[in-house]
Amino acid sequence: FNNCNLNSQIAWLRCKDVVVNRYLYYIFLSINMQDIFRKAKTGTALPQLTITEINKIRVYLPPKKKQMAQIKIFSSLEHSEKELISTFTSKINNLKSLKVSMLRKFLEKEIQNEAA
Secondary structure, eight states: TTTOBBSOOOOOOOTTTTHHHHHHHHHHSSHHHHHHHHHHBBOSSSSSOHHOOOOOOOOOOOOOOHHHHHHHHHHHHHHHHHHHHHHHHHHHHHHHHHHHHHHEEEEHHHHHHOOO
């Protein structure tokens, strides 16, 4: 990790030929790796993950062929997750609209009943 600090909060990690960038991306998103990052960070006001701490982190790297197979699975799951979020967001918005419409009709009917 020589010359990889852009500043004290940002480091530029470059992958060697033994790792596919996207594989490392998914590994970094994992709960286990997030926990490792959380434990390795220093500072309270402006938390940092120093190059020294980054150098201590070890990541298992299977052969590239296996990485690619796992990327395919993770990408598929990520796509499915996005589709589900989109579908349920749409359904939630439809239910909110229905609720507003029903409340409006209910209140209009109540007002008419009180006026009569």
